[in-house]
Each structure stands twice: as C-alpha cells, then as structure tokens.
Amino acid sequence: MPSKDLAIGIMFLLQTVIGIHGNFSLLYYYFFLHHMESRMKPIDLILKHLLIANSLVILTNGLSRTMVAFGLKYLFNELICKLNWFMLRVGRAMSISTMCFLSFFQNITLSPMNSCWNNLKIKDSKYIDFSMSLCWLLHLGLNCIFPLYVLHALGNSESKNITRKRHLGICSVVDYGTTMGSVYIALVVSPEISFIMLTVWASGSMILVLYRHKAQVKHIYSSKVSSRSPESRATKSILLLVSTFVSFYTISSIFNIYTALFYNLSWWLMSISDLTSVCFPMISPFLIMSQNSSISVFQFVWIRNTKSSIIKNI
Template sequence: MDLCVTIKGVSFLVQTGVGILGNAVVLLAYTQIIYAERKLLPVDMILCHLAFANLMLLLTRCIPQTMTVFGMRDLLSDPGCKVVIYAYRIGRALSVCVTCMLSVFQALTVAPAGARLSRLKPALPSLVLPTFAGLWFLNMAICIAAPFFSMAPRNGTVPAFTLNLGFCHVDFRDHLSYVINGVAVSGRDFAFVALMLGSSGYILLLLHRHSHRVRGLRRSHGGAETRAAKTVLTLVVLYVVFFGIDNAIWIYMLTVAKVSPVVADMRVFFSSCYASLSPYFIISSNNKVKAKVVCAAEQEPPSEDTQPSSDK
C-alpha cells in the first residue's frame, strides 16, 4: 500500500475511533446523570445533543470514508448512499447549529440582572426542546436535496460537478444546482457562525466587565456559570478554526468542475476534527461528566479472593 494512502487511512481511523469513543462516553455519562437526577440543566441538554450530532456525523461519514481509504469498494447501493449522505448532512448541520445554540443560551444565562436578555432566563428550560425540534426541521429541509443527487460510484470517469466521496458520488448534474446547493449550505453555516461569534463576544464582554465580581463568587453558582461560559467559548473557538479550514476548501471546490478525491478527503478530515475533539473538552471541563467518567474508571470487578465461596 502506498505510504500516502497508509498515512491517510491511519489518520481517518484514529480520528474516527477517538471521536466515537469520546462522544459515546459523553452520552453514557449524561444517561447516568439523567437516571440519577431525573433532569438536566439547559446547557447540559445542549451538550448532550451536541455529542449525539457529532456521533451521528462520525458514524455516517468517517467510518465509510476510512473503509474506502483502505481499499474497500461497493460499500453502499444507491439507496444506501442517499440515506448515509442525508444523515451526514443533517449531523454536520446540527453540529454547527447546536454549538451556536449553546453559545446563545450561555449568553442568556450569564446576562446580568436588569439586562433585557436576562428576562429570558426563566424560560430557558422550556425553550430547549422546541429549539431542538426547530433545528431538526430546518436542517432536514435544507439538506433534502442531497439524497436526490447521491448515488453509488459508477465505473468510468467522474462527471463534472460531482463530489467524489469515494464510497458515494453526489452528482449535481449542472453548474447551477452545484452552486445553489453550495450557497444554501454555506449561507446557513455562516449565519449560525456569525450568531455564535456575536453571542460569544457578548460573553467575553461580560466576563471582562465583571471579572472582580465573578472572582468573589467562585464558590457559588456564579463560579459555575463562569466555568461553563469558558467551556462554551473554548468549543466556539475550536469550531470556528475548523470551520474556517473546511469552508476555505469548500469555496475552492465550488470553483472547479472536477474535485480531486484528495481535496475532498482533506475537507472531510478537517470538518470532522471538531466532532472528534469537542467531547474531550466537555469531559475535562464539565464536573458532572468528569465525575461519572472518573467513577466508571475507578470501578473494578471484584477479584476471586474477595468473592464469597458457596458451601459444598
């Protein structure tokens, strides 16, 4: 196997394994928290949904991509490609939308008393589920075109205006469809990223203005809000960095008729980095999740010497 192909395959394999493990751990930790406490705070509900969206992205994109890199062919039929590509598009869209939602809700949470935004605080728990539903319907509608253009790879050359994903082709047939799809997806992403950056800037401004007051409340609920705000800001910065790389490659792909598989692989790798790395920031910064993970790691099965023996 060519060295370049080996490096690419190992990179995808490590990214996929690390990402699936991290997001699965976050979901299992929140499952235990729900079982113990019977409820979650709005921010915890959003983080749980973010882990689900990232896991969905990794399962539907990185696993078939890794298998293709290692030479496996004919993984999916036409219907299979339509389902997988549609699920991947929704998972990717939810990743950016839920991260934006996390930033906005955290900005509302840390808004000082008396501010207009603070009036929404009591309504936050009741707004989480309707917002989730709205984001799902929005992205299912925007991504609905993807299944119509998705198909299993055909023998021969790749037609113009086709995204060659290796395991599937997304054939837009003409330049107009290609550009319209790209503009719709990019427009949605840039809108949510702009809202994400705006709310994150507001959080930074509040933390700067009230740094002395927050220091005095470190051991109180205000300290918990500050730690949560810093976690959100870290996730936003992480997303924006990989979003920038992803969209720089995407804009290049919109300018050429035939996209090289190497370019498509690079975009997949960088666009999936956030889904792979973000759960570890959640685990390290969220005390509830960290406690569940540490507790599970410390639990050991009883040895044979400590097991009670039965009477014969």
C-alpha cells in the first residue's frame, strides 16, 4: 500500500471513529431524553435531526473513503456506489439546512415581543418534527437524480461505452462537460451557499439582539461576573458552532465548485475535499456537548454506571 494511501486512510479512519462516537453518543442521549420525558425541547428536536444528518455524512463519505484507502474498493458494486452517493448528498444537504433552520429558530426565539418575528415563534414541538420531516422529503426528492450518473469506479459491462468519467474514490460520475457541471452548481452548490449565507445572517442578528439585551441589563450584573452572564454564554455558543459550520462547509463548497468545473482533478485535491466535508459532522457534537452541562452530567453518570455494572459482573 502506498504511503499516501495509508496516511489518508488513517485520517479518514480517525474522523470516522471520532465522529461516530460523538454523534451516536448524543443521539443516545436524546433518545434517552425522549424515553424519560413526554416532550422534548424544540431545540433538542432540531439537534437530533442534525446529528442524524451528520452520521449519514460520516458513514457514507468517511467510512467509504477509509475502505478505499485501505484497498477494500472491491467490496463496492454499482448499486452500493449509487446508494452511497445518494445518502451522502441527502445527509450533507440536511446538515446544512438544519443548521440554517436552527439559526433562524434561535433568532426567532430570542427576538423581543415587539419584533416582527414574534408571530413566527413555534410554541408546539410537533411543528418542528413536521418541518424537519418535510425537509428530509424535499432533499430525498431533489437528490434522487444524481445517482443515475454514478458508476462503479472499477467499471463493468454497462459502463464500457462511457468515454469520459470523473473518478471520485469508490465511484465514478458520467461527465457531460461544463453543462452537467453548471447544472450541479445550480441545483446543489448554490443552495448550499445560500443556506450558509442565511445562517450567517441569522446568527449575526441573534448576536446583535443578545448584545442589546446585555447592554439593557448591564446594571444587574457586576463587572466581575458579566463575562459569565447568560447573554455572553449564548453568544459564545452561537459563535463557536456557526463559525465552525461556516468555515468548513464554505471550504467544502468551494472544492465542490472546482470539482464540477474542472476535469482531471488531482488525487490530493479530492482527498482534501472529502476530508473537509467530514470535519463539521465530526466536530459539531462535541461543540454541542461543551455548551450543554446537562449532557456532560448525563455522560458522566452513564459512564460511571457502566463501569460499576462491569465491575459487579467481574
């Protein structure tokens, strides 16, 4: 195995293991919360959908690229390639859409009573589930066309007549020149960039609302504890999650534009592009944990009880 394949394979493996551990741990927490309580908070419902979308991206992109790097490409046939590409596109689109939805939801929730957003405040969590389910159905429908152009990278009898293909790891995509690239940018990349820009705008509005509120109640907090005020903690949480989301997905979208427009892409460029696309799904659950003390307490108790039960069985 070439050293470059080994290095990339180890990086994808680390991303996959860390990302699956973080997302599945939080999903377990939310399912536990749903089982113990009759109703979940609206923000928890949104985060649950974000974690599911992140897990799809990691399992399709991270796991498949790990297997390819370690020489297991022969395990994939054309059907698996199509399914893998389809689930990757849906997971990525849902991850970006959910972050945008989360930013607007927080913005509307924090808006003052006299704001124009006040009438849009969601008071029942069932509307969250309906909105997110509708979003899943929308992305499932929009992305169903792209697997039609996906082929197995090793080639088969059905793809022998294809003269021009783009190799994308385990799969290849039929290349129809700049026309197909333009369609891909219009239907996939442009909406992604639009959602990212809307997320930035909503988060910026949120921070402005929190800053104004902090200025209004400044006399309540002493200078010693002002840095630990609820407004400061909320602002830091928003900035941390959104800046990470915008940074990684903007870079990933730029790589997608380059991939769509140019032919004969280098192996290193494709590897860096795939590594970047998995970064936010891998990091985001740990950012959520770091800003939610109840999750940290839950994990500590769960780990302690698990260790206790293991010791008792020994």
